[in-house]
Amino acid sequence: MSAAPALSASPQGPPPSLADRAYVGIRDRLVMLDIRPGEPLNDDVLAQELGTGRTPVREALKRLEGDRLVVAYPRRGTFATAVDITDLAHISEIRAELEPLAASRAARNATQACREHLSGLARDTTGLQARVTDRRELLRRDVQVHREVYRAAGNPHLEDILVRQDNLATRIWCLFLDRIPAVAGHVEEHVALLEAIVEGEAERAARLALEHVVGFERAVRAVL
Template sequence: MGISTSAATTHNELSLAESAYRRVRDMLITLEIRPGEPINEGILATELEVGRTPLREALKRLEHDHLVQTYPRRGTFATIVDITELSNISEIRLALEPLAARRAADSASETARTGLRQLADRIAALDMDSMSASDIMRFDIDVHRAVYAATGNGHLEDVLIRYDNLAVRIWFLVLDKMPPVSGHVRGHTELLRAIADGDADLAVDLTTSHVADFQHAIRTVL
């Protein structure tokens, strides 16, 4: 039995909305779309090569993520990065990131463990001296998302991605004031390998230090 036209259209729109959501989300957290900047749906839909309907669905989700805000008769804007939220965000991450590291180390599939080792090898092989801080930080995002996915707990993954996104926005806001981030990102190789090897205690210790160091580094430059 074939898929009906309406069902196929719905599936396609959901796929387009998910793609639009992920692409706009990453533009927002890396400040490619600057805080406070208006979202022009027509221009953005053309740039992403999607229709207005999936883009609007993506923007609704991004509003729930506190990355955009819609105002009646004014439009949709990228939210302002609120530095004062750093403590609250870090408190949540300090509670949940070690939990994710332990669960991933204990429960990740062999496919996920292989992916973590491969990501560790990619980071170890990077010539970071020739890379911008922004490009290096994109690997930090990749590491966190890979660890969250390896937990096999979709609810935990969704929550952590949301709060990591907010933390990354703060990081990108002060990136030009920060010391080199290469050491910070390269240090993830040990975490990735600890999880891949099933060393939960080491993974928890490394994750806790990483989140605490992030908060300290940001406060140092504020």
């Protein structure tokens, strides 16, 4: 299991604890399927790779079980959960309701500093088709934008729910990534969404967020 760039949004607040670092590091590997579905997770190996010790890793694994990313069996150990395509409809149902809410809240409530940050992210996302060919890197960009929007919404409870659902959705994306066409185009849809948020256009931001979620489900189902 090799380390990968973190998927987390821009850091804010106090420095993360060792348990938080372990949680984020393991979570992002699970989300991107760097840890494959069904693969066992070894405390000692993860602690060595993450440089956090075994106790923070164990704390992280307990949190990840609540996120439905790992499952623990008595006397057998902890394993990455399977990716179940039948979950797609349930995940999309939640995201279709809450992603537009987060986008509209971000458009109304984001601070000026946050809007400037999102504007820079929009510029960085423009023209990805010509600059980035690695599909996994494109997917990482997609996750980054989603998490920045959730944070900009200013509701930590809403952010928590959406991060968890986006994690599960991203695992499904990864499963079919090589078969889904126009991944870069899908990610570049975020440019218009970010611009709507920066400009304070709440209704437009909500509409674009919904279109993005619906497009995700449609793209996956097209290759099933």
